[in-house]
Amino acid sequence: MERVPILKIGDILLVSIQVDMSDQTAVQLQEDLAERIVATGCHGVIIDITALDIVDSFVGRMLSTIASISKVLDAETVVVGMRPAVAITLVELGLSLNGIRTALNVERGMELIAASRTDDWDEAPGDEDAETTATP
Amino acid sequence: MTAGVDLGVPATQAIRSDEDVVRVRQLVRTTAVAVRLSLVDQTKLVTAASELARNTLIYGGGGSAEVSTVSDGRRRGVRIVFADQGPGIPDLDLALTDGYTTGGGLGLGLSGARRLVDDFDIRTAVGEGTTITVTKWSR
Numbered sequence: 001m002e003r004v005p006i007l008k009i010g011d012i013l014l015v016s017i018q019v020d021m022s023d024q025t026a027v028q029l030q031e032d033l034a035e036r037i038v039a040t041g042c043h044g045v046i047i048d049i050t051a052l053d054i055v056d057s058f059v060g061r062m063l064s065t066i067a068s069i070s071k072v073l074d075a076e077t078v079v080v081g082m083r084p085a086v087a088i089t090l091v092e093l094g095l096s097l098n099g100i101r102t103a104l105n106v107e108r109g110m111e112l113i114a115a116s117r118t119d120d121w122d123e124a125p126g127d128e129d130a131e132t133t134a135t136p
Numbered sequence: 137m138t139a140g141v142d143l144g145v146p147a148t149q150a151i152r153s154d155e156d157v158v159r160v161r162q163l164v165r166t167t168a169v170a171v172r173l174s175l176v177d178q179t180k181l182v183t184a185a186s187e188l189a190r191n192t193l194i195y196g197g198g199g200s201a202e203v204s205t206v207s208d209g210r211r212r213g214v215r216i217v218f219a220d221q222g223p224g225i226p227d228l229d230l231a232l233t234d235g236y237t238t239g240g241g242l243g244l245g246l247s248g249a250r251r252l253v254d255d256f257d258i259r260t261a262v263g264e265g266t267t268i269t270v271t272k273w274s275r
Contacts (some may be wrong), residue, residue, distance in 0.1 A: 020161060022154040023190070054161070054179055056186040057244045085179035093183060093248040094234055 004029045006036050012044040012113060013037065013075075014106070018051045026062045033066055037073045044113035045070050048106055050081030060095040067100045076116050078102065078109040146204035151192045151218075160189040160201045164216060167203050171212040173274055181214060181272040184249040188218045188268055191245050195238070196220025196266055206271065213254070213273035221265040228260060 002025050007014045013036055015029065033045065047063065049055065055063070067077040080103045082090075090097070103109040147167070149160050164185040168178040185201070192199040199220030206215045225231045234247045250256040255271040 020158050022158050024154050053165070054183045054186060056183050056190075057248060058186075058190065083179075085176045088176055089179045089183050089252065092180065092251050093187075094244050094251070095248070 001025055001028065003032070006032060008036070008040055008042065011042055012046055012110060013040065013042045014046050014048065016048040016051070020052075021059065023058055026059055030062055030066055030069070034069050034073065037070055037075050043075050043117060044110070045075050045077040046106055046109045046113070047077065047079045048081045048109075049079060049086075050083070050105075052086065053083065055082070055086050055090055055095075057093065057095055060090065060093075060097060063100055064098050071099070076101070076113050078112050080104065080106050080109040146202045148200055148202045150198075150200050151189050151220075152198045153193070157186065157189045157193060160203075161186050163201070163203050164214065167205060167214050168272070171205050171214055171274055173214065173272060177272055177275070180252040181216075181270075184252040184270060184272075185216055187245040187249040188216070188270065192218045192220045192222075192266075195225075196222035198222075199265070208273070211273045211275070213271050215269065215271045218268045218270075219265065220267075224262040224264055224266055225258075225260040226262055228258065232258075 001022065002019050004015060004017055004019070004021065004025065013033065015033065037045065045066070047066065063079055070077045078101045079097070082102065101112060103112050147163055149163050150156060151160060161182050165178065165182050168181050173181065189201055192201070197220060199218065199222070202217040204215050206213050230236055232247050232250065234244065249270070253270040254273050257269040258266065260266040
């Protein structure tokens with residue numbers, strides 16, 4: 001069975017899926033990621049699916065599950081690089097990627113994760129600076 | 137009965153494992169490219185094939201996929217026949233309903249796959265098995 005590598009870049013785990021995954025490989029990735037999030041304390045996960053020419057219901061469910069697991073482990077998941085044809089097919093298949101944040105590419109995905117961490121700080125109770133800077 | 141004439145020799149892929157589902161996808165993709173389906177149609181057909189191959193494995197207990205190129209005189213297309221000798225589907229209407237599942241999945245396999253292809257034909261008998269024929273035509 002093939003295994004999808006997980007790279008650590010700063011505070012982010014990057015998974016670039018380059019193979020046509022068997023269902024077993026997808027489940028393995030789910031488990032590997034959960035372990036890496038805990039081991040590294042990373043707060044962001046980027047899953048790059050640029051190379052995937054299809055996302056079926058199994059892989060779609062895996063992406064949703066990874067997003068839920070990482071949320072519980074205090075990490076944000078962003079799926080990036082979905083091809084237009086894959087997006088069209090997903091919608092027609094009836095799959096709504098529940099709870100999944102998406103971005104067009106890795107760079108925007110990293111921005112999204114950075115922004116959501118900053119928001120978390122701003123929303124912290126007793127943080128008055130955030131309120132003053134919010135008014136234009 | 138679905139229309140169309142077979143062109144060439146169909147290729148058959150056994151579906152006995154996870155890895156075979158991947159092989160079915162690859163075979164369907166190659167065939168879809170050969171008959172020049174558009175990129176979106178290729179994607180839809182390969183996705184449908186992936187769902188149906190997984191069903192054949194999980195619910196049918198394994199079986200086969202036969203992939204062939206067909207023509208109706210005007211257009212070319214790809215036809216796939218998924219066959220298993222599994223338990224069959226007792227309530228077909230229910231099985232074709234979005235969100236219905238007995239296998240712990242999302243229940244989109246059968247209903248979703250039907251939306252992604254042009255022709256969809258299912259024959260099933262309890263205790264004998266299920267045969268699903270799908271076709272996607274070039275535009």
